[in-house]
Amino acid sequence: xxxxxxxxxxxxxxxxxxxxxxxxxxxxxxxxxxxxxxxxxxxxxxxxxxxxxxxxxxxxxxxxxxxxxxxxxxxxxxxxxxxxxxxxxxxxxxxxxxxxxxxxxxxxxxxxxxxxxxxxxxxxxxxxxxxxxxxxxxxxxxxxxxxxxxxxxxxxxxxxxxxxxxxxxxxxxxxxxxxxxxxxxxxxxxxxxxxxxxxxxxxxxxxxxxxxxxxxxxxxxxxxxxxxxxxxxxxxxxxxxxxxxxxxxxxxxxxxxxxxxxxxxxxxxxxxxxxxxxxxxxxxxxxxxxxxxxxxxxxxxxxxxxxxxxxxxxxxxxxxxxxxxxxxxxxxxxxxxxxxxxxxxxxxxxxxxxxxxxxxxxx
Amino acid sequence: xxxxxxxxxxxxxxxxxxxxxxxxxxxxxxxxxxxxxxxxxxxxxxxxxxxxxxxxxxxxxxxxxxxxxxxxxxxxxxxxxxxxxxxxxxxxxxxxxxxxxxxxxxxxxxxxxxxxxxxxxxxxxxxxxxxxxxxxxxxxxxxxxxxxxxxxxxxxxxxxxxxxxxxxxxxxxxxxxxxxxxxxxxxxxxxxxxxxxxxxxxxxxxxxxxxxxxxxxxxxxxxxxxxxxxxxxxxxxxxxxxxxxxxxxxxxxxxxxxxxxxxxxxxxxxxxxxxxxxx
Numbered sequence: 171x172x173x174x175x176x177x178x179x180x181x182x183x184x185x186x187x188x189x190x191x192x193x194x195x196x197x198x199x200x201x202x203x204x205x206x207x208x209x210x211x212x213x214x215x216x217x218x219x220x221x222x223x224x225x226x227x228x229x230x231x232x233x234x235x236x237x238x239x240x241x242x243x244x245x246x247x248x249x250x251x252x253x254x255x256x257x258x259x260x261x262x263x264x265x266x267x268x269x270x271x272x273x274x275x276x277x278x279x280x281x282x283x284x285x286x287x288x289x290x291x292x293x294x295x296x297x298x299x300x301x302x303x304x305x306x307x308x309x310x311x312x313x314x315x316x317x318x319x320x321x322x323x324x325x326x327x328x329x330x331x332x333x334x335x336x337x338x339x340x341x342x343x344x345x346x347x348x349x350x351x352x353x354x355x356x357x358x359x360x361x362x363x364x365x366x367x368x369x370x371x372x373x374x375x376x377x378x379x380x381x382x383x384x385x386x387x388x389x390x391x392x393x394x395x396x397x398x399x400x401x402x403x404x405x406x407x408x409x410x411x412x413x414x415x416x417x418x419x420x421x422x423x424x425x426x427x428x429x430x431x432x433x434x435x436x437x438x439x440x441x442x443x444x445x446x447x448x449x450x451x452x453x454x455x456x457x458x459x460x461x462x463x464x465x466x467x468x469x470x471x472x473x474x475x476x477x478x479x480x481x482x483x484x485x486x487x488x489x490x491x492x493x494x495x496x497x498x499x500x501x502x503x504x505x506x507x508x509x510x511x512x513x514x515x516x517x518x519x520x521x522x523x524x525x526x527x528x529x530x531x532x533x
Numbered sequence: 534x535x536x537x538x539x540x541x542x543x544x545x546x547x548x549x550x551x552x553x554x555x556x557x558x559x560x561x562x563x564x565x566x567x568x569x570x571x572x573x574x575x576x577x578x579x580x581x582x583x584x585x586x587x588x589x590x591x592x593x594x595x596x597x598x599x600x601x602x603x604x605x606x607x608x609x610x611x612x613x614x615x616x617x618x619x620x621x622x623x624x625x626x627x628x629x630x631x632x633x634x635x636x637x638x639x640x641x642x643x644x645x646x647x648x649x650x651x652x653x654x655x656x657x658x659x660x661x662x663x664x665x666x667x668x669x670x671x672x673x674x675x676x677x678x679x680x681x682x683x684x685x686x687x688x689x690x691x692x693x694x695x696x697x698x699x700x701x702x703x704x705x706x707x708x709x710x711x712x713x714x715x716x717x718x719x720x721x722x723x724x725x726x727x728x729x730x731x732x733x734x735x736x737x738x739x740x741x742x743x744x745x746x747x748x749x750x751x752x753x754x755x756x757x758x759x760x761x762x763x764x765x766x767x768x769x770x771x772x773x774x775x776x777x778x779x780x781x782x783x784x785x786x787x788x789x790x791x792x793x794x795x796x797x798x799x800x801x802x803x804x805x806x807x808x809x810x811x812x
Contacts, residue, residue: 180702375671376671379670379671379672379673380667380670380671382670383665383667383670383671383677383681384656384660384663384665384670384680384684385667385670386670387649387653387656387657387660388657388660390646390648390649390653391646391649391657393648394645394646394647394648394649395644395645395646395647397608397640397644398640398644398645398646399646399657400608400627400628400629400632401606401628401629401632401637401638401640401644401721402632402637402657402658402660402720402721402723402724403629403630403632403633403660403661403724404629404657404660405627405629406629412667
């Protein structure tokens with residue numbers, strides 16, 4: 171009995187630490203907001219931080235757990251943002267509760283992003299490594315171009331779609347929701363820090379519970395050795411697609427959360443730079459390390475604002491900080507120290523574990 | 534040591550052990566062949582393996598032995614011929630489907646999931662034994678815990694075959710070489726096969742380790758009542774445990790029979806055993 175639960179204990183301890191950090195951060199920030207001891211810039215960044223955290227954690231599922239580099243993650247965020255916000259606006263009269271509309275919007279955004287994930291995943295996942303990365307980059311740009319040329323209007327007769335130019339013929343009282351390159355304007359701001367926090371928690375539950383199940387093990391097995399995974403009966407195509415689609419769906423929900431925080435949203439916001447930014451969060455935080463992704467996403471979202479005092483040199487300093495952090499975190503000596511701290515945190519002694527480890531937590 | 538097994542001819546040019554004669558063979562290949570471009574890698578390969586037979590596939594380097602394994606597991610689709618597993622053709626199936634039908638294998642160059650723990654490696658092999666779906670695992674319904682508990686107990690049972698229970702939490706890539714080989718066999722056994730393919734299981738092992746391995750292969754066959762087909766260059770192992778042996782050279786079968794017949798076959802001695810036979 172003791173030995174059996176050891177792996178479960180070690181990983182679940184790390185997961186509980188992650189949950190704990192997120193809850194603690196929420197509690198502290200929420201208290202600061204209610205007591206008014208938080209700067210207005212930071213307050214305005216709370217929702218984007220949540221959105222980027224979800225983006226980073228979901229991309230980590232593709233990059234860290236599945237082991238495939240995706241350079242088009244912002245594309246799924248974009249799909250989620252536009253479909254989710256459109257749904258929220260279309261339901262404006264039917265559902266008075268803003269929170270409920272936002273939740274429906276996020277679900278719609280996630281579903282559409284998942285559909286995009288399936289459509290893109292089927293051709294893309296035939297490829298491996300660098301080729302796959304380049305093709306996801308191309309798909310990210312295609313999504314941006316499509317939304318830049320998309321016009322969606324709604325009137326009493328229902329929804330109307332047109333491409334390239336505004337050919338919608340809206341009846342009296344109808345309105346154009348997505349106006350091509352102008353995107354969506356006049357959004358009522360629905361996102362709150364609390365909803366963002368809830369989405370982060372849901373994302374963590376989904377990702378942790380998925381990784382720590384037969385599905386997650388199959389995905390990791392494919393990452394470690396595809397040929398061996400096939401030889402033990404793992405359907406490689408199925409599980410690769412599953413990881414890719416779940417990652418896309420979570421990015422879609424994050425997109426809706428992000429867009430509902432502003433009064434306008436345009437497709438150009440979700441370009442290659444955003445994809446790379448999210449990838450930087452993942453790489454900086456460590457592949458497969460969700461807590462690392464969360465901390466990196468939060469820190470690197472705040473950093474450019476915190477550096478505002480340096481005016482024109484802001485982005486230069488940002489880049490230098492990034493390089494230094496990468497160098498320092500990859501320093502072997504420092505990595506050793508970090509491991510010691512980590513082992514203390516999860517109370518796991520590397521030598522003694524085979525004999526008596528895991529006995530203290532029998533649940 | 535090796536109990537005398539009488540091989541009996543069956544209605545083809547193959548032989549299987551006498552005890553398996555009443556049962557249909559687990560594996561039959563008929564005129565199997567594959568070409569790579571213009572190169573005929575394997576040609577007219579006929580093999581029959583009995584239900585509980587330990588069979589050997591030997592031949593000089595480059596003879597096409599691993600290619601035959603890849604054909605049997607549908608890593609390569611054969612150009613010619615058919616493979617019948619338990620009487621059913623595996624034509625057009627994916628490797629993962631062939632595994633579900635009952636062929637499990639190990640690799641010449643070890644292929645473990647090296648960043649995962651020993652336990653997780655076995656659990657991947659037990660993938661199909663667990664019956665919960667993705668949603669159940671995300672919401673953590675009771676079915677998840679029940680299924681996981683049963684699978685972990687099964688994994689510990691499998692690890693106990695090689696006394697590896699203590700290593701359950703170790704990272705697979707960090708294991709010593711011999712333990713990695715053993716883990717690969719256990720992972721293959723976890724898929725509940727009826728035919729186990731071992732690609733050079735004794736490679737890199739010293740004589741005492743090889744002796745232990747021979748004992749273990751026999752033990753596994755008796756425990757699980759499965760057939761084993763192994764590729765091996767270590768003639769002590771092959772002659773010691775294999776009941777039927779098939780010798781290939783240049784992609785073609787040059788001899789079949791029991792160890793005594795193979796040892797004394799002039800064609801085999803010429804092609805392969807010449808040097809060792811002199812000893």
